[in-house]
Amino acid sequence: xxxxxxxxxxxxxxxxxxxxxxxxxxxxxxxxxxxxxxxxxxxxxxxxxxxxxxxxxxxxxxxxxxxxxxxxxxxxxxxxxxxxxxxxxxxxxxxxxxxxxxxxxxxxxxxxxxxxxxxxxxxxxxxxxxxxxxxxxxxxxxxxxxxxxxxxxxxxxxxxxxxxxxxxxxxxxxxxxxxxxxxxxxxxxxxxxxxxxxxxxxxxxxxxxxxxxxxxxxxxxxxxxxxxxxxxxxxxxxxxxxxxxxxxxxxxxxxxxxxxxxxxxxxxxxxxxxxxxxxxxxxxxxxxxxxxxxxxxxxxxxxxxxxxxxxxxxxxxxxxxxxxxxxxxxxxxxxxxxxxxxxxxxxxxxxxxxxxxxxxxxxxxxxxxxxxxxxxxxxxxxxxxxxxxxxxxxxxxxxxxxxxxxxxxxxxxxxxxxxxxxxxxxxxxxxxxxxxxxxxxxxxxxxxxxxxxxxxxxxxxxxxxxxxxxxxxxxxxxxxxxxxxxxxxxxxxxxxxxxxxxxxxxxxxxxxxxxxxxxxxxxxxxxxxxxxxxxxxxxxxxxxx
Ligand SMILES: Nc1nc2c(ncn2[C@@H]2O[C@H](COP(=O)(O)OP(=O)(O)OP(=O)(O)O)[C@@H](O)[C@H]2O)c(=O)[nH]1
Ligand SMILES: [Mg+2]
Numbered sequence: 001x002x003x004x005x006x007x008x009x010x011x012x013x014x015x016x017x018x019x020x021x022x023x024x025x026x027x028x029x030x031x032x033x034x035x036x037x038x039x040x041x042x043x044x045x046x047x048x049x050x051x052x053x054x055x056x057x058x059x060x061x062x063x064x065x066x067x068x069x070x071x072x073x074x075x076x077x078x079x080x081x082x083x084x085x086x087x088x089x090x091x092x093x094x095x096x097x098x099x100x101x102x103x104x105x106x107x108x109x110x111x112x113x114x115x116x117x118x119x120x121x122x123x124x125x126x127x128x129x130x131x132x133x134x135x136x137x138x139x140x141x142x143x144x145x146x147x148x149x150x151x152x153x154x155x156x157x158x159x160x161x162x163x164x165x166x167x168x169x170x171x172x173x174x175x176x177x178x179x180x181x182x183x184x185x186x187x188x189x190x191x192x193x194x195x196x197x198x199x200x201x202x203x204x205x206x207x208x209x210x211x212x213x214x215x216x217x218x219x220x221x222x223x224x225x226x227x228x229x230x231x232x233x234x235x236x237x238x239x240x241x242x243x244x245x246x247x248x249x250x251x252x253x254x255x256x257x258x259x260x261x262x263x264x265x266x267x268x269x270x271x272x273x274x275x276x277x278x279x280x281x282x283x284x285x286x287x288x289x290x291x292x293x294x295x296x297x298x299x300x301x302x303x304x305x306x307x308x309x310x311x312x313x314x315x316x317x318x319x320x321x322x323x324x325x326x327x328x329x330x331x332x333x334x335x336x337x338x339x340x341x342x343x344x345x346x347x348x349x350x351x352x353x354x355x356x357x358x359x360x361x362x363x364x365x366x367x368x369x370x371x372x373x374x375x376x377x378x379x380x381x382x383x384x385x386x387x388x389x390x391x392x393x394x395x396x397x398x399x400x401x402x403x404x405x406x407x408x409x410x411x412x413x414x415x416x417x418x419x420x421x422x423x424x425x426x427x428x429x430x431x432x433x434x435x436x437x438x439x440x441x442x443x444x445x446x447x448x449x450x451x452x453x454x455x456x457x458x459x460x461x462x463x464x465x466x467x468x469x470x471x472x473x474x475x476x477x478x479x480x481x482x483x484x485x486x487x488x489x490x491x492x493x494x495x496x497x498x499x500x501x502x503x504x505x506x507x508x509x510x511x512x513x514x515x516x517x518x519x520x521x522x523x524x525x526x527x528x529x530x531x532x533x534x535x536x537x538x539x540x541x542x543x544x545x
Pocket of ligand 1: 209210211212213215216233257258259260261295296297298299300301302303334335336337340346372374390391393394
């Protein structure tokens with residue numbers, strides 16, 4: 001019995017031991033499984049990060065290529081450093097292998113993707129190795145875990161480990177083809193528009209609105225400034241204009257004209273602003289330096305549309321690449337005669353629009369503002385027939401304007417008023433005035449200088465300017481060839497006249513020009529820019545003397 005008992009006890013102890021060892025094995029296996037799971041999870045994460053980086057890298061391949069091309073030496077150095085760092089780092093291999101696996105798992109089918117992921121995974125592995133290099137203790141633990149995880153036999157892992165991924169070629173300059181686009185440069189499109197026939201330093205485009213605006217641009221057209229558009233709310237006025245039909249623009253508001261209602265004029269342009277801009281691009285082309293908007297203050301179409309037209313002109317200027325549209329868009333505005341201003345509506349229209357446009361000029365939003373005083377010019381030409389009245393005034397304005405553009409394009413054996421001088425006056429902001437005097441007593445120094453003074457005071461296109469507010473001026477003296485060669489002290493007399501002009505204009509910058517031609521007379525042409533708005537003269541529109 002005792003023997004039996006002993007035997008039973010032995011068997012029981014043995015079985016207990018067996019169970020205990022079994023338990024231990026199961027526990028071990030459990031821990032191994034968990035470690036393997038963890039390792040696989042971390043590998044998946046690395047692969048995901050790698051895939052995201054590959055996407056980002058794909059999005060900016062040009063930048064990368066450009067960087068490489070720019071600093072090839074640096075990249076080579078970096079490569080060497082990376083290799084060294086990778087060699088030093090113990091966990092590199094393990095992490096690398098995990099990353100490889102993860103890459104394969106993430107995109108097992110597509111070879112191209114695999115390559116990309118593998119490359120990025122490699123990079124990630126290298127990065128991880130570099131990061132973990134200083135903390136050696138941590139690394140060892142992680143490596144051990146990773147190794148244990150790999151030792152766990154899984155039916156899928158074994159065959160995958162054998163699959164050899166083709167090595168991705170290094171992304172060098174030889175791999176990326178050179179595209180034609182690399183040497184492509186956007187060239188500005190040159191559109192000629194209507195061909196000009198004038199002689200001058202500055203190419204102008206003219207946008208006229210209303211009957212006055214149309215007739216003014218027609219006068220410039222006759223001088224060879226062919227880039228014109230005449231806009232109106234009635235075809236009656238347009239029909240009478242002798243310019244090509246495709247340079248007339250009807251702002252159709254369903255009525256014949258705006259009937260002095262400025263609201264109608266304003267609406268008319270806002271409705272067809274885009275079409276007008278398109279027309280401007282077509283007719284003016286891209287080779288334009290300055291755009292002038294012309295209209296009569298007082299009318300419904302011209303006056304009402306003035307601000308919108310200025311806006312269109314600026315849009316056009318921007319569209320052809322002008323950096324400062326405000327300095328490239330000017331205005332020619334007429335003031336009504338005393339007779340016309342007797343109509344309260346005409347007077348009020350003229351007053352309102354003149355002040356609005358004047359403000360733009362003073363703010364530097366347009367340059368220049370040229371004001372034509374119809375009353376003053378009409379007095380210069382007494383006894384004109386009805387037929388000649390407006391054409392005479394308009395051609396006076398156009399030819400005086402043209403003279404300075406023409407002069408600044410000519411070379412002189414003496415002193416030139418060059419294109420830059422001229423443009424500095426035109427772009428000076430504020431208001432501009434022009435005048436011309438013929439001097440018969442040019443041998444007398446004082447006669448010449450007082451002619452310049454008279455020129456400014458009497459023959460300007462409008463009164464009421466404070467000449468001392470001028471910023472810049474141009475004065476050109478033109479005389480006959482023989483006169484220039486034979487008149488003693490003429491140079492001194494001319495210089496004195498220039499000095500007087502400087503004095504009158506509050507020491508504005510005076511650009512001088514001395515030219516000769518075949519005529520036997522001496523003429524003095526003056527243009528003054530950057531002047532203050534003649535507010536007092538505009539007030540007189542409402543209360544004519
Ligand atoms: N210098 C000059 N001024 C003009 C000419 N025609 C008209 N004006 C002036 O411009 C002012 C406006 O007249 P219009 O141009 O006929 O008016 P509009 O812009 O056509 O406007 P609505 O007829 O009301 O639609 C007039 O009061 C005149 O003083 C012109 O040929 N030359
Ligand atoms: Mg009209």
